[in-house]
Amino acid sequence: MMQKxxxxxxxxxxxxxxxxxxxxxxxxxxxxxxxxxIRNPRFLTWSNFxxxxxxxxxxxxxSVGMMLVLxxxxxxxxxxxVLALTGMVAGMMVKQNPQLSPFFMLILGxxxxxxxxxxxxxxxxxxxxxPIIATLSMMYIYRGITxxxxxxxxxxxxxxxxxxxxxxxxxxxxxxxxIYIVLAVYLVFYYFVNHTHTGREIYAVGSNKEAARIIGxxxxxxxxxxxxxxxxxxxxxxxxxxxxxxxxxxxxxxGFVMTIVAACVLGGxxxxxxxxxxxxxxxxxxxxxxxxxxxxxxxxxxxxxxALQGLIILVAAIVNIAIxxxxxxxQLKRRVV
Amino acid sequence: xxxxxxxxxxxxxxxxxxxxxxxxxxxxIAMIVKNVGNxxxxxxxxxxxxxxxELGNNFIFQGPATPTVxxxxxxxxxxxxxxxxxxxxxxxxxxxxxxxLQKAKGNNIKVVSFDSAVAPGxxxxxxxxxxxxxxxxxxxxxxxxMIGYEGEIAILSAGATMTNQNTWIxxxxxxxxxxxxxxxxxxxxxxxxxxxxxxYNEAMGLFKSYPNLKGIIxxxxxxxxxxxxxxxxxxxxxxxxxxxxxxxxEMAEWVHNGACEAFFLWNPVDLGYLASYVASLLCDGIITGxxxxxxxxxxxxxxxxxxxxxxxxxxLLGPPFRFDITxxxxxxxxx
Numbered sequence: 193m194m195q196k197x198x199x200x201x202x203x204x205x206x207x208x209x210x211x212x213x214x215x216x217x218x219x220x221x222x223x224x225x226x227x228x229x230i231r232n233p234r235f236l237t238w239s240n241f242x243x244x245x246x247x248x249x250x251x252x253x254x255s256v257g258m259m260l261v262l263x264x265x266x267x268x269x270x271x272x273x274v275l276a277l278t279g280m281v282a283g284m285m286v287k288q289n290p291q292l293s294p295f296f297m298l299i300l301g302x303x304x305x306x307x308x309x310x311x312x313x314x315x316x317x318x319x320x321x322x323p324i325i326a327t328l329s330m331m332y333i334y335r336g337i338t339x340x341x342x343x344x345x346x347x348x349x350x351x352x353x354x355x356x357x358x359x360x361x362x363x364x365x366x367x368x369x370x371i372y373i374v375l376a377v378y379l380v381f382y383y384f385v386n387h388t389h390t391g392r393e394i395y396a397v398g399s400n401k402e403a404a405r406i407i408g409x410x411x412x413x414x415x416x417x418x419x420x421x422x423x424x425x426x427x428x429x430x431x432x433x434x435x436x437x438x439x440x441x442x443x444x445x446x447g448f449v450m451t452i453v454a455a456c457v458l459g460g461x462x463x464x465x466x467x468x469x470x471x472x473x474x475x476x477x478x479x480x481x482x483x484x485x486x487x488x489x490x491x492x493x494x495x496x497x498x499a500l501q502g503l504i505i506l507v508a509a510i511v512n513i514a515i516x517x518x519x520x521x522x523q524l525k526r527r528v529v
Numbered sequence: 530x531x532x533x534x535x536x537x538x539x540x541x542x543x544x545x546x547x548x549x550x551x552x553x554x555x556x557x558i559a560m561i562v563k564n565v566g567n568x569x570x571x572x573x574x575x576x577x578x579x580x581x582x583e584l585g586n587n588f589i590f591q592g593p594a595t596p597t598v599x600x601x602x603x604x605x606x607x608x609x610x611x612x613x614x615x616x617x618x619x620x621x622x623x624x625x626x627x628x629x630l631q632k633a634k635g636n637n638i639k640v641v642s643f644d645s646a647v648a649p650g651x652x653x654x655x656x657x658x659x660x661x662x663x664x665x666x667x668x669x670x671x672x673x674x675m676i677g678y679e680g681e682i683a684i685l686s687a688g689a690t691m692t693n694q695n696t697w698i699x700x701x702x703x704x705x706x707x708x709x710x711x712x713x714x715x716x717x718x719x720x721x722x723x724x725x726x727x728x729y730n731e732a733m734g735l736f737k738s739y740p741n742l743k744g745i746i747x748x749x750x751x752x753x754x755x756x757x758x759x760x761x762x763x764x765x766x767x768x769x770x771x772x773x774x775x776x777x778x779e780m781a782e783w784v785h786n787g788a789c790e791a792f793f794l795w796n797p798v799d800l801g802y803l804a805s806y807v808a809s810l811l812c813d814g815i816i817t818g819x820x821x822x823x824x825x826x827x828x829x830x831x832x833x834x835x836x837x838x839x840x841x842x843x844x845l846l847g848p849p850f851r852f853d854i855t856x857x858x859x860x861x862x863x864x
Contacts, residue, residue: 339566344566349781350782350861437725442566443564443594446724447595494719
C-alpha cells in the first residue's frame, strides 16, 4: 500500500517536473529576445517573429524525427542526406512535370523519405549495426546518390513551377503555409507519442530495452519504426526546404544534422535515451531559430557571430539545467514537509 | 545466409577497388575544385576536360563535399601518392594549402591555381578570371548606377578566408573612394559561407538591421541567388538593388522578376580550359611560369604571363561578361 502511494506521488512529481523543465528554455527565450530587441527593435516585430517561424519550420519537423530516435537511445545522422536526396528528387520531378500538385509533392516527400529511413531502420534493427555507424554510412550513401541522380547539377528557381514554390511563399489566414505543415506534424506526433501504445513503447525501449523486451514489446519493430519516421519527416522537410529556397543543390543542408541534435538537446531530450517531449523540442527548435535569425541582425563582426552562436547555445543549455535542478530541489523539499 | 551476404559484400568491394580504369599515354592533370556539385566548378571541369582531350592528356576531377581546406589537403595528399603530372586548384584558403602543394612540387608535380589563388610559394602560376581590380570596379559601378549613386550598400560574401572574395572586396573599397561615390556608404560585409540557408538569413538580417539599405553586392554564386530570393520574399524588389557574380541558370528567375537587374561572370568553361592548357604546357616544359613568357592556348588564342599583385605570376582570362534581361535567356541553359 505504502509503496503504491509513494510510486503515485513520484509519478505526479515527475509530471510536474516535466512542465517545469520547459520553463528554463522559455525564460531563456524571453531574456535573449529582450536583449536582442534592445540592440535592434525590429527583432521584436510580428513580421520578424513570423520570419523566425518560417525559418524554423524545416528544423522543427526534423527535430520530431530526431527526438524519437534519440529517445530510443540511437541517433540519426542520415537525416540531412535524406533531406537533400528527397529535395533533389522533388526538384527534378517538378522540373519535368510542372503540373504536379504541391500537396502531392509533400506526400511524396514523406513516402520517399520513409522508404529511405526504413532501409536505415532495417540496418539498425535487423542488422544490429550501432546507430551512429549505420546512420553515418547512410548519410554518405544518400548524399552520394543525390550527386549521382542529379549528375552534379542543381535545380534552379526558374525550373520550378510557381505552385511548388508557393508551398513556402503562400499564405493562409496571414500565416505561411509552412507553419501549418509544422502544426499538423506536431499535433499528429503529440497524439502519437502521448496517447498511443506504440508511442509509449518508444519511451519504454529507450528507458530500458531489456525490460521492454521482457514485457513483450517488439523492440526490433520499435527501433525500425523510429528510423522510418525520422526518414519520412526528413523527406517532408526536404520538400519544404527546396520550395523555400527555390533551389535544389547536392549539398543542401550539409552539416545540418548537428543543428537538429542541438535543437533536441536544448529542448530537453536526453541523448542517452528515454527522455524527450514534443513541446520541449518545439521550444528547442525555436531557440535555435531565434539564434540564427538574431545573429545577422545585431551588427557584430562575423567572427564574433560564430563564437557568439556557440556561447548562446551553451548558456541556453546551462540555464535550462540550472532551472530544472532548482525546481527539482524545491519539489523535493515540499515532499519532505 | 549471413555468411553468403558477407562474402558477396566483400567480393563487391574487391571488384570496386580494382576496377580503376587504366590511363592512356600523356600527362595526368588533376583539377581540384572548392567543392563538388557546384555548377560553376562543374563548368570549369568541363572546360579542363575539353583541353585535356585536345592535348591527349588524362583528366581527374575532384573536390571535397563541402568547401573546406582540410578536404582539399586530403585530396592533394592522395594525388601526390598517385603521382599525377599536374594539379589545377581553386583554393579554399590562400596560405593553408602552401605546405602540401610544396610537397607536390617537390614530387615534380606542376601546380596551377585558378579562380581562387594559392600563395605564390605554393604554385607555378595562377590563372585568374580577369583583372581582380576590374571585377571589383564593375560591380561597384553597376550597383551605383542602379541606386543612383546615393545610399547605403552592403556586401554579402562567401567565406571570410576565401582569397578571391577578399581581393575583390578590397578593390570594391578602393573604387568606392572615388569622389563620384561620395554619397554611397558601405555599411557592412557579411558572410553566408556559400550555404543557401545561411546566405538567405544573412540577407534577411541586412534588410532588418539596415532599414535604409539601397543595394547589395554579392560576389558569389550562392550568395547572390539566395539574396535575390530573400529580396523577393521580403517584398523589397525595386527598393533594394542587387548585383554581383552569379550563374545565369540560377539567376534567370531573379532577373525576370526584377530582384537583380544585372550581374557578372566570366565563362567558367573557358577558365577551366585555360587552366588545364597551362598545366599541360608546364608539364611539357614549354613554359615555366615566369612573367613575360608567351604561349598559345588552343581555341583561346595567345596569352602572356604577367606579374601578379601578390608577388607571383598569373595569366588573365579576360573581362567578365554582363548578364541582364536582354541576354539571360540565351545563357540560362548553358551554365
